[in-house]
Amino acid sequence: MNGPNPLRRLHAELLYARHGVRVLARPLLLFIVVVLIGGVVEHEYGSTPGSPPQTWTRAFFVSYTLMFSEHLEETPTHLLAQLMHYGQPLLGVLVVSEGILRLGVNLLNRETNARTWVEIMAATAKQHVILCGLGSVGFRVAEELVSMGVEVFAVERDANGQFVERARMIGVHVIIGDARAEDLLVQLHIDKARAIIVATDDDLANLEIAMDAREIAKDVHVVMRLFDQRLAQKVRSVLGIEASVSTSRLAAPLFASAALDPAVVGTHRIGETVLVVVQVTVGEGSVLRGQSYGSLSGRGMTVVGVRGENGQWALSPKPDRWFTVGEQLQVLVRSDQVDELHNIAAG
Structure with missing residues (x-):
């Protein structure tokens, strides 16, 4: 996945820097207030006998240096000014220490920093995909999306999940939390997302997240992982969610077909029709010899891939290409046509 463009990256860095400044806002404000008060006291009461009155510039400079325990002037005679001379260094130590402590905690709290950075990246993202659940299925989905160049923001409840760090390594923005918390989806700017994929292993949680x-x-594209086929159908028809996927319904045809024929390498379902991708080799006695790939369309079959001499698969070969003995093909057929394909390929 390509990283964010330089301008977006700069924008995100500026937002993150602003967050860092907010951490120091309270001690900085206290520091300024103490310096201002000390400057006023120094100007009004800080002069020693026989010395000219303090200028405002000098008074504020003396007040500033007192915050760091530096005494540039003799101790004044006025009680209020004396209290400031002795008390301001102590206040300075407390305020500066608080600032250093806040900054240190912010730098060391990696989890909070990581979450803040993800939220900032989401604020600057458009057409991203939100993935809820980083289990084995969720991680494979994330891998596919990243390979397509899609920016992915994943939500995972378990900070120690086995796929959390692996997802971050491939460029997925991972945030630890419960996707059922509505504010989390808002923080990930679901309103600007291309889609949300709900892939936890809890059907009820998935349903709640999808409804939230x-x-x-209202216009976000929702894809759900559901184990209950009947629930998946109801979600599609009643709730108006564009795509609800029953993993058992999708996986069952592949398992069944692969068990019956090891040449089956993939499946696809359209309504109640199961389509399978079968890998075959054109034999010496094949009736396909001397025919074009397109000739299979009359049988309701489609060549979707052919392995070249270099061992690499070429997708969607031209229909006017001719079959040759020994070449390996992947052909899309109905599940009831597998035996027929084997017969015409082998001869």
Whole structure:
């Protein structure tokens, strides 16, 4: 996945720097207030006998140096000024220490910093995909999306999940939290997202997240992982979610077909029709010899891939290409056509 463009990266860095400044806002404000008060006291009461009155510039400079325990002037005679001369260095130590402590805690709190950075990146993102659940299925989905150049923001409850660091390594923005918290989806700017994929292993949690997502962003594309096939159908028809996927419904045809024929390498379902991708080799006696790839379309079959001499698969070969003995093909057929394909390929 390509990283964010330089301007967006700069924008994100500036937002993150502003967050760092906010951490120091309270001690900085206290520091300024103490210096201002000390400057006024120094100007009004800080003069020693026989010395000219303090200028405002000098008074504020003396007040500033007192914050760091530096005494540039003799101790004044006025009680209030004396209290400032002795008390301001102590206040300076406390205020500066608080600032250093806040900054240190902020730098060391990696989890908070990581979450803040992800939220900032989400604020500057458009057409990203939000993925809820980084289990084995979620991680594979993230891998596919990243390979397509899509920016992915993943939400995972378990900070120690086995795929969390692996996802970060491939460029996924991971935030630790519960996707059922509505504010989390808002922080990830679901309103600007291309889609949200809900892939936890809890059907009820998935349903709740999907409904929250639709409530926050009515036009967002929702893809759900559901184990219950009937629930998946109801979600599609009643809730108006564009795509609800039953993993068992998708996986079952592949398992069944692969068990019956090891040449089956993939499946796809359209309605109640199961399509399978079968890998075959054109034999010496094949009826396909001397025919074009397109000739299979009359049988309801489609060549989707051919392995070249270099061992690499070429996708969607031209239909006017001719079959040759010994070449390996992947052909899309109905599940009831597998035996027929083997017969015409082998001869």
